[in-house]
Amino acid sequence: xxxxxxxxxxxxxxxxxxxxxxxxxxxxxxxxxxxxxxxxxxxxxxxxxxxxxxxxxxxxxxxxxxxxxxxxxxxxxxxxxxxxxxxxxxxxxxxxxxxxxxxxxxxxxxxxxxxxxxxxxxxxxxxxxxxxxxxxxxxxxxxxxxxxxxxxxxxxxxxxxxxxxxxxxxxxxxxxxxxxxxxxxxxxxxxxxxxxxxxxxxxxxxxxxxxxxxxxxxxxxxxxxxxxxxxxxxxxxxxxxxxxxxxxxxxxxxxxxxxxxxxxxxxxxxxxxxxxxxxxxxxxxxxxxxxxxxxxxxxxxxxxxxxxxxxxxxxxxxxxxxxxxxxxxxxxxxxxxxxxxxxxxxxxxxxxxxxxxx
Amino acid sequence: xxxxxxxxxxxxxxxxxxxxxxxxxxxxxxxxxxxxxxxxxxxxxxxxxxxxxxxxxxxxxxxxxxxxxxxxxxxxxxxxxxxxxxxxxxxxxxxxxxxxxxxxxxxxxxxxxxxxxxxxxxxxxxxxxxxxxxxxxxxxxxxxxxxxxxxxxxxxxxxxxxxxxxxxxxxxxxxxxxxxxxxxxxxxxxxxxxxxxxxxxxxxxxxxxxxxxxxxxxxxxxxxxxxxxxxxxxxxxxxxxxxxxxxxxxxxxxxxxxxxxxxxxxxxxxxxxxxxxxxxxxxxxxxxxxxxxxxxxxxxxxxxxxxxxxxxxxxxxxxxxxxxxxxxxxxxxxxxxxxxxxxxxxxxxxxxxxxxxx
Numbered sequence: 001x002x003x004x005x006x007x008x009x010x011x012x013x014x015x016x017x018x019x020x021x022x023x024x025x026x027x028x029x030x031x032x033x034x035x036x037x038x039x040x041x042x043x044x045x046x047x048x049x050x051x052x053x054x055x056x057x058x059x060x061x062x063x064x065x066x067x068x069x070x071x072x073x074x075x076x077x078x079x080x081x082x083x084x085x086x087x088x089x090x091x092x093x094x095x096x097x098x099x100x101x102x103x104x105x106x107x108x109x110x111x112x113x114x115x116x117x118x119x120x121x122x123x124x125x126x127x128x129x130x131x132x133x134x135x136x137x138x139x140x141x142x143x144x145x146x147x148x149x150x151x152x153x154x155x156x157x158x159x160x161x162x163x164x165x166x167x168x169x170x171x172x173x174x175x176x177x178x179x180x181x182x183x184x185x186x187x188x189x190x191x192x193x194x195x196x197x198x199x200x201x202x203x204x205x206x207x208x209x210x211x212x213x214x215x216x217x218x219x220x221x222x223x224x225x226x227x228x229x230x231x232x233x234x235x236x237x238x239x240x241x242x243x244x245x246x247x248x249x250x251x252x253x254x255x256x257x258x259x260x261x262x263x264x265x266x267x268x269x270x271x272x273x274x275x276x277x278x279x280x281x282x283x284x285x286x287x288x289x290x291x292x293x294x295x296x297x298x299x300x301x302x303x304x305x306x307x308x309x310x311x312x313x314x315x316x317x318x319x320x321x322x323x324x325x326x327x328x329x330x331x332x333x334x335x336x337x338x339x340x341x342x343x344x345x346x347x348x349x350x351x352x353x354x355x356x357x358x
Numbered sequence: 359x360x361x362x363x364x365x366x367x368x369x370x371x372x373x374x375x376x377x378x379x380x381x382x383x384x385x386x387x388x389x390x391x392x393x394x395x396x397x398x399x400x401x402x403x404x405x406x407x408x409x410x411x412x413x414x415x416x417x418x419x420x421x422x423x424x425x426x427x428x429x430x431x432x433x434x435x436x437x438x439x440x441x442x443x444x445x446x447x448x449x450x451x452x453x454x455x456x457x458x459x460x461x462x463x464x465x466x467x468x469x470x471x472x473x474x475x476x477x478x479x480x481x482x483x484x485x486x487x488x489x490x491x492x493x494x495x496x497x498x499x500x501x502x503x504x505x506x507x508x509x510x511x512x513x514x515x516x517x518x519x520x521x522x523x524x525x526x527x528x529x530x531x532x533x534x535x536x537x538x539x540x541x542x543x544x545x546x547x548x549x550x551x552x553x554x555x556x557x558x559x560x561x562x563x564x565x566x567x568x569x570x571x572x573x574x575x576x577x578x579x580x581x582x583x584x585x586x587x588x589x590x591x592x593x594x595x596x597x598x599x600x601x602x603x604x605x606x607x608x609x610x611x612x613x614x615x616x617x618x619x620x621x622x623x624x625x626x627x628x629x630x631x632x633x634x635x636x637x638x639x640x641x642x643x644x645x646x647x648x649x650x651x652x653x654x655x656x657x658x659x660x661x662x663x664x665x666x667x668x669x670x671x672x673x674x675x676x677x678x679x680x681x682x683x684x685x686x687x688x689x690x691x692x693x694x695x696x697x698x699x700x701x702x703x704x705x706x707x708x709x710x711x712x713x714x715x716x
Binding site for chain 2: 014093115144261264297300302317
């Protein structure tokens, strides 16, 4: 892939993902300082950026390791020199298990499991006590996605892990429901006590999510946090109180291609650029510099900007920054992103870990 | 990019986009036969598949050319030997205009314009009467996206095109509102009459959209149709009556990775695989073989399958085909797709025209 080489923001063709490098690095540093002050480990989720550069930066700042959602992401990060990786996913099937085994031979790896079928695959694949795979039990503390439903189920899986010569019990992991820290704390504390009553200690208790990251103190049982979106933030995170509009580091630079009426402008960014994620928001994004203007509709390559609050506010040819609802799904749509500092383009960076299967 | 080489469906790792080649080719042939019988030209939109193989097949079956939404798509198709390309987009800015000029030197190219600023860029770039660029005027006949708002505006732009030595007036183009064929017909017929009254004839009158393709007879003024999704169809198109479930040629093969409760299964396909497009549907997709089961939620790499209509219907490790709401945005998320015939993998094909900027 040949990459464009613009020197300034004005030379970037649209649509393009723009990363304000200064803001992104400030977001990383602020989160690490908070984790250090609160005394918990930070294990950032790289799904948001999918870039080795930022993963290395996160570890250099003090993260204990990184979190990935797919083996393919973890393989890219291992190739880039990352050495401690948690894959928060149930991994199954011969092809993926073979890749997982190869990965465990070269980095400090851990995965999660929430059911006996997945665990059986891990037990069968990992048989060497000299190079065990670390497995955490995923717990549904309210998120309603994966995870065992009760502490008793967590105990049963933990016992199976402890009994497997090629596995090592890594503790508990949850993807918590936003705003429900107390429920998560109660669930996990009960599970830890139940495990302790059966002489099983939890080396790590891992929770996640940028929205409640600043309320980490409400889940004191957790030893590790896995925020992802905090690096860029986005419209939805700002709405949830995780940061300010000014701290958002990712925008999509677009051009106004049509102004059919004074109340309507069309941008060259649609659902194949911004995604259709609503994430609880009205509309599909806002203008960074005029946040009262909302994208009211998207087709694949067109975005409809509702100008009714400011009729005629933009003209054909204007370039505007869109703040998307959800940053993570936007970077996944692009082969490369631009790092900028002010108006200067610092680098053009391939999204190395996108497009991976499993 | 190294591609996997499975021989059978069972050897494909998930998540994966599966194209039933027999069904896709049947969909192409049926549409061409319909266009031939009705006596209008077919100019398929390649945004859905983004594959040179299918674009060539569409032309071989009788299409007059293809439609693209971006210069980048058109460049890929020109490289693959396609010779007649319409880009249904307002193109502006020095970088894109230079690419457009290079493209016009090697294929029979046409574009659309709906405003004076875009037209000014085309007039300035294309000055050679020996190699003019064909420009159609985009008309908003009810779709509410781009397009001039009145036949009088269409006339004004057409006159500017006619007056430009390096441009050639190609006719009218619209992206119509689904189910509003009568309005589209009335609008276009009025514009054609107004142009005729000013001695301007319309070589082409181009309309589009798979949903109303079978009602092409309701827009007799149109000479050309630009359906895209008809090749694969999807859940939304079936809901709109454009085809049957059995005719859908694209599915996403997934694996059940968790079954936290009897009423809930988790698939390894989320918004980074299926997109979040609702397209008027409830939920984010259905199971092809059990269409009463719906994906009730998505996170980035997980899909929540609501099993309440059939508790316990699937188990961890089961592989199920998801019929997505909207096929076009799914192929855009993948670097390659699998062509299958029955259980046999016929080919693994890079999605050549995805990831293009502008």
